[in-house]
Amino acid sequence: MDQVEIFKALSNKTRLQILTWLKEPELHFPEQPNADFDNVGVCVGQIQMKSGLSQSTISEYLSILQRADLISSTRLGQWTYYKRNKEGLKKLSNIINTEL
Amino acid sequence: MDQVEIFKALSNKTRLQILTWLKEPELHFPEQPNADFDNVGVCVGQIQMKSGLSQSTISEYLSILQRADLISSTRLGQWTYYKRNKEGLKKLSNIINTEL
DNA sequence: TTGGTATATCGGGAAAAGTCGATATACATT
DNA sequence: AATGTATATCGACTTTTCCCGATATACCAA
Numbered sequence: 309m310d311q312v313e314i315f316k317a318l319s320n321k322t323r324l325q326i327l328t329w330l331k332e333p334e335l336h337f338p339e340q341p342n343a344d345f346d347n348v349g350v351c352v353g354q355i356q357m358k359s360g361l362s363q364s365t366i367s368e369y370l371s372i373l374q375r376a377d378l379i380s381s382t383r384l385g386q387w388t389y390y391k392r393n394k395e396g397l398k399k400l401s402n403i404i405n406t407e408l
Numbered sequence: 409m410d411q412v413e414i415f416k417a418l419s420n421k422t423r424l425q426i427l428t429w430l431k432e433p434e435l436h437f438p439e440q441p442n443a444d445f446d447n448v449g450v451c452v453g454q455i456q457m458k459s460g461l462s463q464s465t466i467s468e469y470l471s472i473l474q475r476a477d478l479i480s481s482t483r484l485g486q487w488t489y490y491k492r493n494k495e496g497l498k499k500l501s502n503i504i505n506t507e508l
Numbered sequence: 509t510t511g512g513t514a515t516a517t518c519g520g521g522a523a524a525a526g527t528c529g530a531t532a533t534a535c536a537t538t
Numbered sequence: 539a540a541t542g543t544a545t546a547t548c549g550a551c552t553t554t555t556c557c558c559g560a561t562a563t564a565c566c567a568a
Binding site for chain 3: 416419462464465469485487
């Protein structure tokens with residue numbers, strides 16, 4: 309993954325916000341009936357509602373974050389759940405500490 | 409400083425490159441007559457030449473990096489020297505480790 | 509199989525970023 | 539004061555990003 313793309317993914321208020329929400333889902337989202345936060349994360353609809361932006365925008369934003377390896381997704385039935393990707397974030401912090 | 413602005417500053421190949429050059433100036437720039445790398449950094453002209461982009465673009469890029477607290481500048485005579493800002497970078501790595 | 513819900517993708521208009529050449533400013537030298 | 543050099547700022551044009559509504563796709567339920 310290109311480093312620039314990682315930083316681009318983070319260069320947006322909403323996408324940054326989403327990442328902070330996903331760090332502590334239980335703090336930012338209501339309980340989910342079908343799946344738990346730790347296993348699969350939070351579904352697109354929840355994130356979209358909280359963000360106030362359109363469904364298409366949030367879907368796009370989530371895929372940008374995923375391409376940057378900052379989050380990962382699981383499909384369960386008709387829902388797609390996204391959660392933080394610990395490894396990707398660690399890798400990023402490493403880049404900053406060793407290359408910049 | 410807004411977090412988004414920090415990531416925007418890093419969302420560009422050339423600016424990222426500049427930051428890596430400034431991490432180890434002696435590796436990437438010829439010796440300077442008037443000033444030493446550790447004290448003041450590298451002057452705009454050196455960075456511009458190495459980048460291959462126009463003078464105005466590099467001047468702009470350096471000020472973007474500076475506004476994001478990623479580098480700092482010193483004026484000496486007609487030259488402006490830029491160097492890495494350790495604190496800003498540490499702060500950034502901290503954001504990633506604690507907030508995202 | 510029909511209809512409903514969740515998400516993804518597409519096409520587009522507005523705003524921001526990338527990048528340049530020209531010009532302005534600041535400083536140094538004669 | 540006049541000229542030369544280094545950097546900053548301005549105006550313009552092109553490319554990219556933001557963000558939407560409309561549509562497509564995937565899955566589920568009746």
